[in-house]
Amino acid sequence: MSYYCPNCKMVIETEKCPSCGTWRTRDPENGDLCLAVTLDYVNATIFADLLKQNGIPFMTQSGGIKGCGLTMSPRMFYVTYDRLEEARAVAEEFSDAPEEDEEEHPSGPDDPEAFDDADLYRLQDMSRDELTKYRKKLKETLRELNEREEKIRDAIDEIDYLLELEE
Numbered sequence: 571m572s573y574y575c576p577n578c579k580m581v582i583e584t585e586k587c588p589s590c591g592t593w594r595t596r597d598p599e600n601g602d603l604c605l606a607v608t609l610d611y612v613n614a615t616i617f618a619d620l621l622k623q624n625g626i627p628f629m630t631q632s633g634g635i636k637g638c639g640l641t642m643s644p645r646m647f648y649v650t651y652d653r654l655e656e657a658r659a660v661a662e663e664f665s666d667a668p669e670e671d672e673e674e675h676p677s678g679p680d681d682p683e684a685f686d687d688a689d690l691y692r693l694q695d696m697s698r699d700e701l702t703k704y705r706k707k708l709k710e711t712l713r714e715l716n717e718r719e720e721k722i723r724d725a726i727d728e729i730d731y732l733l734e735l736e737e
């Protein structure tokens with residue numbers, strides 16, 4: 571038995587919404603907008619493309635945190651209830667794609683430094699293989715960016731701490 575929480579736009583298994591705690595849930599209807607999956611920026615770009623290829627209409631919403639000119643915040647994907655299963659199937663297939671074997675040869679021909687953001691604009695033209703390879707590069711780049719972000723955040727925390735000491 572599934573319920574729908576209109577507040578969270580989520581299909582849930584319990585009558586009480588585990589996310590917002592409301593009991594005001596109801597049976598899902600085909601036109602209900604439902605949260606299908608939440609993805610990081612890079613995966614969101616590719617997933618949006620896959621949804622288009624599969625003819626599944628969707629809406630996205632992002633947390634909207636901007637840093638270094640890139641929106642790195644996660645994107646939430648919403649589809650109507652009647653397409654939810656399909657969208658989740660696409661998401662599952664997509665997240666099963668192989669991606670974690672590039673660590674051994676960081677300076678090989680697949681050097682993440684070769685990442686070119688012009689490619690972001692021609693995703694539609696790429697084959698599955700190219701998409702998979704490109705996704706690897708993006709993941710690697712994202713990992714580096716996340717590491718930098720962490721260092722920057724630490725530095726800011728450190729500065730805040732020092733500034734407070736001066737007051």
Ligand SMILES: [Zn+2]
Nearest residue numbers: 575578587590
């Ligand atoms: Zn809720």
